Amino acid sequence: MDLDAQKRIATLLHHRTKSVAPGEPLALEITSSATFHTPDVPGLSRIYGRTGMPTWEGLEAQLAILEDAPCVAFPSGMAAISAALFAGLQAGRKLVLPSDGYYVSRILGSDFLAPFGVDVVEIPTRDFETADFTGASVVLLETPSNPGLDVVDIAAIAARVHAAGGIVVVDNTTMTPLLQRPLDLGADVVVAADTKAPAGHSDVLFGHVASRNADFMARVLNWRRLSGAVPGAFEAWLVHRGIETLEVRLERMCGSAQVIAERLRAHPKVRNLRYPGLPDDPSYAVARRQMAGFGFLIGFELQDAFVAEEFLTRCPLIAQATSFGSTHTSGERRIRWGDKVHPGFIRLSVGLEPVEVLWAAMVEALG
Numbered sequence: 445m446d447l448d449a450q451k452r453i454a455t456l457l458h459h460r461t462k463s464v465a466p467g468e469p470l471a472l473e474i475t476s477s478a479t480f481h482t483p484d485v486p487g488l489s490r491i492y493g494r495t496g497m498p499t500w501e502g503l504e505a506q507l508a509i510l511e512d513a514p515c516v517a518f519p520s521g522m523a524a525i526s527a528a529l530f531a532g533l534q535a536g537r538k539l540v541l542p543s544d545g546y547y548v549s550r551i552l553g554s555d556f557l558a559p560f561g562v563d564v565v566e567i568p569t570r571d572f573e574t575a576d577f578t579g580a581s582v583v584l585l586e587t588p589s590n591p592g593l594d595v596v597d598i599a600a601i602a603a604r605v606h607a608a609g610g611i612v613v614v615d616n617t618t619m620t621p622l623l624q625r626p627l628d629l630g631a632d633v634v635v636a637a638d639t640k641a642p643a644g645h646s647d648v649l650f651g652h653v654a655s656r657n658a659d660f661m662a663r664v665l666n667w668r669r670l671s672g673a674v675p676g677a678f679e680a681w682l683v684h685r686g687i688e689t690l691e692v693r694l695e696r697m698c699g700s701a702q703v704i705a706e707r708l709r710a711h712p713k714v715r716n717l718r719y720p721g722l723p724d725d726p727s728y729a730v731a732r733r734q735m736a737g738f739g740f741l742i743g744f745e746l747q748d749a750f751v752a753e754e755f756l757t758r759c760p761l762i763a764q765a766t767s768f769g770s771t772h773t774s775g776e777r778r779i780r781w782g783d784k785v786h787p788g789f790i791r792l793s794v795g796l797e798p799v800e801v802l803w804a805a806m807v808e809a810l811g
């Protein structure tokens with residue numbers, strides 16, 4: 445991690461310690477109030493719980509340090525993605541989405557945006573670098589793609605989308621702002637599910653939108669106010685708490701993922717393993733340039749659905765769960781959600797377990 449990132453983390457850990465008044469709590473307070481004292485005086489910033497809440501503001505200040513950009517908090521990753529898409533699109537406009545990206549974003553496009561008159565086009569992530577973006581208003585990009593882990597050049601894509609008059613929204617969930625900085629690479633907007641590594645404990649859903657484009661962020665903020673997609677104070681507090689340890693968790697998770705990926709790939713029962721940190725992986729060259737770490741997700745195939753399920757069931761240190769980025773290692777067969785992958789394809793999210801213990805459990809479960 446470079447010095448700038450290290451400074452951001454240190455600043456983040458102290459973003460309240462120097463600003464609270466004597467006698468006030470250092471920890472972010474949970475303020476749950478539907479309404480605020482509102483005498484008829486001009487300039488009140490807090491009026492009603494749908495327009496602003498102190499606990500969101502504390503979290504948004506922390507997220508803004510992490511992103512180095514203004515952030516708006518949402519009650520889930522999908523609420524954040526919806527906000528960015530509804531803020532950036534209208535009938536007759538074109539949206540380009542990854543056909544191998546997070547499946548819920550694709551369904552939002554086909555079931556809601558398309559019927560409202562948005563021209564929704566899906567292309568595979570690896571084709572983004574050469575795709576024709578003529579007429580595209582919004583290009584949603586996910587790199588590494590989830591679950592295939594293809595990595596593409598954000599700066600090159602942003603330049604081509606901008607030349608065509610569109611904006612680039614990057615779903616940065618798999619990386620977090622500590623491992624990849626799309627805004628610094630030329631993307632216009634970042635959306636993320638803080639449900640995953642940032643909150644990090646499988647106990648809350650959350651999301652945010654980040655952008656340095658003030659007009660766009662004004663629309664995102666207005667979308668939250670009008671759609672009513674507002675986070676709860678307790679959920680915001682949990683995310684704020686989780687983010688304080690994000691860097692140390694990522695260090696363990698990425699380090700272990702590298703070890704597990706190298707060993708798993710050498711295992712005779714494992715096929716087509718993908719991890720951007722392996723020098724002969726197709727994603728490696730761009731990942732090395734563009735990412736500050738290779739992440740904690742590994743994709744691989746076992747012989748078939750039965751063998752893959754056996755492995756997941758038999759391994760005591762793999763939670764059988766969807767989602768990723770938590771303290772515990774988890775894994776699942778992605779075909780069950782309609783991803784276009786082999787029936788024996790497993791997406792593994794490496795957690796905080798000491799790596800030798802985790803590896804020993806995996807080897808035994810592979811049989």
Ligand SMILES: *Cc1c(COP(=O)(O)O)cnc(C)c1O
Nearest residue numbers: 520521522546617637639649650
């Ligand atoms: C989980 C996820 C989301 C959605 O987040 P929720 O908090 O579940 O709404 C969006 N994008 C990616 C890449 C994800 O993994």
